[in-house]
Amino acid sequence: MDNDHIRGEEYEQTNVHNVYSKIATHFSSTRYKPWPVIDDFLRSLTTGSIGLDIGCGNGKYLAIRDDIYIVASDRHVTNLTSNEIDYFGVAKSLTRKYRSSELIEFATQHEPHSAIVADILSLPHPGAVFDFAISIAVIHHLSTRERRVDAVRAILNTLRPCGEDREGSGSAGQALFFVWALEQKNSRRGWDVDDEQDQMVPWVLKADKSGDGVGKTYHRYYHLYRRGELEEDIVAAGGEVVRSGYDRDNWWSVARRR
Amino acid sequence: MKLLTVNFLTCAVKTCKTSSESYPLHFRDAQLEQNPQTFNPLFIRNILSRLDWSALTTTANELGLTAMLPDHNPADDMMVDSEGATEEEKNRAKDNVISEEVLKKLHTFLVDTAVIEGKLVCGNCGFEYPIKEGVGNFLLPPHLV
Ligand SMILES: [Zn+2]
Numbered sequence: 001m002d003n004d005h006i007r008g009e010e011y012e013q014t015n016v017h018n019v020y021s022k023i024a025t026h027f028s029s030t031r032y033k034p035w036p037v038i039d040d041f042l043r044s045l046t047t048g049s050i051g052l053d054i055g056c057g058n059g060k061y062l063a064i065r066d067d068i069y070i071v072a073s074d075r076h077v078t079n080l081t082s083n084e085i086d087y088f089g090v091a092k093s094l095t096r097k098y099r100s101s102e103l104i105e106f107a108t109q110h111e112p113h114s115a116i117v118a119d120i121l122s123l124p125h126p127g128a129v130f131d132f133a134i135s136i137a138v139i140h141h142l143s144t145r146e147r148r149v150d151a152v153r154a155i156l157n158t159l160r161p162c163g164e165d166r167e168g169s170g171s172a173g174q175a176l177f178f179v180w181a182l183e184q185k186n187s188r189r190g191w192d193v194d195d196e197q198d199q200m201v202p203w204v205l206k207a208d209k210s211g212d213g214v215g216k217t218y219h220r221y222y223h224l225y226r227r228g229e230l231e232e233d234i235v236a237a238g239g240e241v242v243r244s245g246y247d248r249d250n251w252w253s254v255a256r257r258r
Numbered sequence: 259m260k261l262l263t264v265n266f267l268t269c270a271v272k273t274c275k276t277s278s279e280s281y282p283l284h285f286r287d288a289q290l291e292q293n294p295q296t297f298n299p300l301f302i303r304n305i306l307s308r309l310d311w312s313a314l315t316t317t318a319n320e321l322g323l324t325a326m327l328p329d330h331n332p333a334d335d336m337m338v339d340s341e342g343a344t345e346e347e348k349n350r351a352k353d354n355v356i357s358e359e360v361l362k363k364l365h366t367f368l369v370d371t372a373v374i375e376g377k378l379v380c381g382n383c384g385f386e387y388p389i390k391e392g393v394g395n396f397l398l399p400p401h402l403v
Contacts (some may be wrong), residue, residue, distance in 0.1 A: 009403070048304020050266065067301045071266050075397070111295050112369055114263040118396040122403055124270040124387070126281055129308065 008144045013199065015221035016141045017075060034064060037247050038136060041176045041254065042068070048091070049131040051173075053113075054120055054155055055138030062110040073118040120151045123158065130158045133175040137250070140179040140223050143198070145233070148223065152177070153237035156257050172256045174242060177234070182224040184249035197224045216223070226249050259394050260293075262368040265309055269380035270387075270396045279382035282313035284388065285320050286344050288376035300340050302361045302368070306333035318367070326367040332356045 042064045045051070049068040053061055056072035118124055133155050142148045159173030185192040189201070200219040201212060231241045234255045244253035263325045267283055274280035311331040318327040333356070378394060385402065388395050 046304065047298075047300050048302075048308070050308045066296070067298055069262065069301075069305060071263055073396075095343060099388070112260075112301075114260055116259070116263070116267075116394045116396055118270065120401075122270040122272070122396070122398050124267050124394075124396040126266065126268045127275070129266065129310075132307070 004144055004146065008142070008147050011143050012141065012221065013019060014114075015143075015219070033085060035059060035178075035247060037133065037245070037252055038176065038178070039064060041132075041134065041174075045132060051130050051132035051134070052123075052125065052155070054121065054123070054133060054135040056115065059113070059115065060111045061134060061136065061173050062113045066112060068069055070113040072113055072115045073123070074115070075117065075119050081207055121147065121154060123154050125158050127157045128160055130160060131173050133158055133173070134177075135175065136178040137180065139177065140225065141221060143221055143223065149233050149236045152233050152239065152255075155235055156234075156255060157238045159257055161257050164206060174254050175239075176254050177230060178247075178250050178252045179225045181246060181249050181251045182226045183246075187249045193226065196226070197226065198222075227251070259389055259392055260369055260372045261314075261317060261321075262305070263394075264378070265314055267378065267394070267396075269382060269385065270398050271380065271383050271402050274380055277382040280380050282310075282316055283378035283387065284381055285317070285373060286377040286379050288321055288389075290321065290372045290390075291372050292366075292370055293372050295365075297362060297365045299358055299361045302365050303333075303356060305368075306331055306356075306364075321373075323367065323371070326363065326371075328360065328364075332360055332364075333403045354362060366396045 004141075008055055038061060042061060045065065045068050047067040051068065051070050051071040053059070053070050056062065056074050059072055062070055062072055073091070117183055120135070120142075135151075136154055139148050139151045142151055155175050155177075159175060162172040182191055182195060182197055184190070191199070199222050201222050202213070202217045202219050204217050230251045230253050231244055234241050234253055238258055239255040240258040242254040244251070246252070264282055265283075268275065269280040269283065309331065315324075315327060315329075318324050328363075336355070366391070373389055373390055374392050376389050378389065380387075382400075385398075
C-alpha cells in the first residue's frame with residue numbers, strides 16, 4: 001500500500017468515520033424517503049435476486065423488497081443501530097422485547113436481509129456472484145480519486161458477469177451508485193461548478209437519544225462530483241455505464257462489468 | 259447471521275481472495291438460534307441457482323446440521339446434460355417440480371437458522387471474524403488492509 005493510500009485512510013478515519021459515530025442518530029433521521037431512482041432499481045429485480053447494499057446506514061432501502069436478499073454492510077456500527085426513527089413506519093415496539101441489542105433490532109426490522117460491519121475497500125464477498133449492488137452516498141466520502149475508483153472496482157467485481165447464471169438466463173449484474181453533486185446551486189449549500197470539490201461539510205446536531213451534544217457542529221469530508229466524473233470513475237474501474245442521471249443534488253449511475 | 263449469508267462471504271484480506279481456502283469461511287464456537295421467518299417458496303426456489311452447494315454443505319457439516327440439507331442442489335434435478343441424458347431422464351427433469359416440503363426444509367436451514375455468537379475463520383490466513391449478537395464484523399486491523 002502506498003503512502004497516499006495510508007494518508008487517505010487516516011484522513012477519512014478522522015473526518016468521516018469519527019464524525020459519523022457522533023452524528024449517526026441525527027443523520028439517519030434526516031434521510032428518510034427512498035428516492036425514485038433507487039426505488040425503481042430495486043423494484044425491477046426478480047424474486048430471489050441476491051445483492052449488496054454497501055454503506056447501508058440504517059438500512060432504509062432494505063424494506064423496499066422482502067422477496068430479494070440483500071447483504072447490507074456499513075463501516076459504522078452506530079449507523080446500523082441508529083434506527084430510533086424507522087423510515088417505513090415500523091415502530092420500535094414491534095421488535096422483540098427480550099433482546100436488548102440494537103443490532104438485533106436492526107436485523108429483525110429488516111428481514112429477510114442481513115447486516116454486517118465491513119469496509120468498502122475490504123469487502124468480504126466472493127467475486128462475480130451478485131445480481132445487483134447499491135452504494136448510496138458512500139464513495140463521495142473517500143478522499144482520493146484512487147480510493148474512489150478502487151471502491152467502484154471492488155463493487156463491480158462482486159457482480160455476476162453476463163451469462164454466468166447457472167440456469168443460463170441471467171443477465172449481467174448491475175450496480176447503482178449515488179454521489180453528491182458539485183452542481184447544486186439551488187440547494188441549501190449552494191455549491192456550483194466553480195466551487196472547490198473537496199469540502200468539509202458542517203452538520204449541526206439538533207437532537208439525539210440522550211440529548212448530549214445538541215447544537216454542536218460537526219464537519220465531515222465530502223468529495224463533490226462534477227458532471228461526468230462518476231461515469232469516468234466507473235470506466236477507470238473497468239466498468240460500463242448502463243444509464244445515469246441527476247436527482248436532487250446527486251449524480252447517479254447504473255453500471256456493470258465490461 | 260443467517261446461514262444463507264455465509265454463502266456470500268469470504269475473507270476480507272485481499273491476498274486471500276484468490277485462494278480457494280478462503281471460501282467458505284469456517285464457523286468456530288458457533289451459537290445457533292432458530293428464528294422463524296415468513297416462508298416464501300418462490301424466493302427459496304429462485305435463490306437455489308445462486309448458491310454454492312459445496313460451500314453450503316461445508317457450513318452444514320461444521321455446524322452439525324448435515325441432516326437439514328439435501329445432498330445436492332434440488333435445482334440440479336431440473337437440468338440434465340443434453341448429451342449424456344437418456345430420454346427418460348430428460349422427461350423427468352422437464353416434469354420435475356421442487357416440492358414445497360423440500361423448499362420449506364431449505365427455508366428452515368437458510369433463513370430461519372442463525373448464528374448469534376461465534377467466529378468465522380479464514381482457512382487461508384486464519385483471521386477470525388467475530389459474530390456478536392448476530393452481526394459479523396469484517397473490519398480488518400491496519401496491518402491486514
Ligand atoms: Zn484470509
